Amino acid sequence: MLLTGFDAPVEQVMYLDKVVVAHNLLQTIARVNRVGGEAKDKGFIVDYVGIGHHLKQALDNYDERERKEIENTLSFPEQELRELQAAHAGIMALLKQHGLTDLTDHDAFFDVFYDEDIRFAFMLAFKQLTRALNTVFPAREALAYMADYQALTEINVLAGKHFRDARLSMKGIPPKLRAIADAHLQSAGIDIKVKPISILDEDFEKDVAKHTRTKTKAAEVEHAIRHHLDVELDDDPDLQASFAEALAAIFEEFKNNWDKIYEELEKLRQRIKEVGKEPTYGLNRKKQMPFFRLFRGELEMAMEQSPDYGGKPDERIAVLVDLTQQVYNAVERELKLAGFWESIPARNKLKAELQQIFVASRFDKVPDLVRKRQAIISRVMELAEAKNDTILYAE
Template identity: 25%
Template sequence: MLSTEKARAEFTVKLKDFLKSLELILPRPEGLPFVRDAKRLAYLQARARNRYRDMPVIGADIGAKVRKRIDDHVISLGIDPKIPPVQLTDAEFENQVGQAAGNRAKASEMEHAIRSHIRKNLETDPVRFRKMSERLNDILKGFGEQWDKIIEHLQAIIDELRAEASDGDETTLDIPELYLPFLRTVLAASSADQTTSADQLRALHEVTRRVVDRIIEEISANRSLWSSFKMADQESLRSEIFEIIFDAQIQGFGVDDAEALADQLMQQAKANDGKLRAA
């Protein structure tokens, strides 16, 4: 019923409308027959939120009369709406997976924990997490209903994500971990692969180092760089990044390519602000 993102979004909108209407009617007797439905639907929404991890807390958008009723009911059934869904990096994640009824349910729990992790971290390392997403989809499509096999392969992804392991190869060797997400973006933009010459790879590595070093220098000196009132400083930094990329004369790279890559690296820098400031 709620297996698709579209279905979950529509369900949430309609449930909110129903609960808001019920809030207006209560405590008049006409509203009492609908309280039972409200409790059941709220519990279904809470369970779906914990499974799919992409649904909001429903209680924040409705009035106190209805919220108290549905929260008490959902809590009595073992779900506290105030507690965020368990993420795959949480200590209790494996215990939650173990409580799932059957391998299909376990696989679903693992799948959606991976999807949630990818959504939350996509901007920090777009190339890596898009590959993870593609790998996840390939597993789900490739093994059909072989739930044992699916669980085995999903666990491998989870182990990598929990360890923050990197899918390094010869194109990303000899560069510190902090630079890797940015290097992957540069390599993808330049279509670099194992056939790319050593000289070209060295040039791409050097571009990445120069860009990241300049970003670190700027955010260390400008503590509020990403604030809306620092747009001029952001544009100045983006222009410097563009010049570093364009001056490197990357093979096949034109002005538009350099502009697009500068924009991507700026977005990535903002998403990695905490790690860069700690460098």
């Protein structure tokens, strides 16, 4: 049965307790080399009778090219163990090079892993160790490495949460190691299913305060902000860009002064939180407010060049709201047309309508704003394309 017509890709281990020779031997041991999913990277032969010399004789029946192809697919326990030893020595040497000798000092790892190149080197070394350990485990020789592997798994998961880095995850760890790693993480009180706390959460500050180093705290706030900008504000490019610029300015102004960086990052986080509390003046927060912010920002810059513009703040807000509603209604109506973005005439028609709306607004008293109307209309089109799905489908 194992020699003729047997094809079970899931089969990974074969136990040989009888002598098989020549072509039958190669055909037999090949039963475990079928591709069987990501968790299976090779098959195992447990030899109870000693077929080593028979294997050599079987290979002699092939020409040199075929023999090399077959030999390249074979490996032996001594080789696998040497690869595990090398992978373990490699990752420990990498950590020691950066002063990381205490696998329980997670904040020390976070501070070093702030350097993305070092973090990436750790990722590669950890994956290599995982592959090597998976090959040898559950042989008793693998047990000597399990304590370090569990500690490194804990570091990998916690660093992934700290830096909001999805590459540092449990994805890709083979099932037999994953079960052991999950059990260890559970015993350590680490739930990999719980997402990192949002910067908008009331408990975020308390969570950050658990760290003992200022750089560690600052790094967590920084990466939490970056994650928020990428994920939560991806449909509001103007707001996203303004906060990204503020973030970059902090690091530019206070290079390596982590106390000041942490302080300024906390201020920026509070500003971001306030966005959710800003008045909407009856506009839809997701659909219309990004356009409102665009027009308000342009008006504020233009008024620096036209300070004598006499409109009162409430009057300017009313004009902005009216402009936003007119522009949004025109954009929404045109976007509902099938194939709008592929149609140059349709886009030109919308641009012409936006120009009419803009010229008819009360901002004709702000010369700088009037001169920039074509650029502003282009930005409206860019924003409309970025928010296409939100405008059409969001509630």
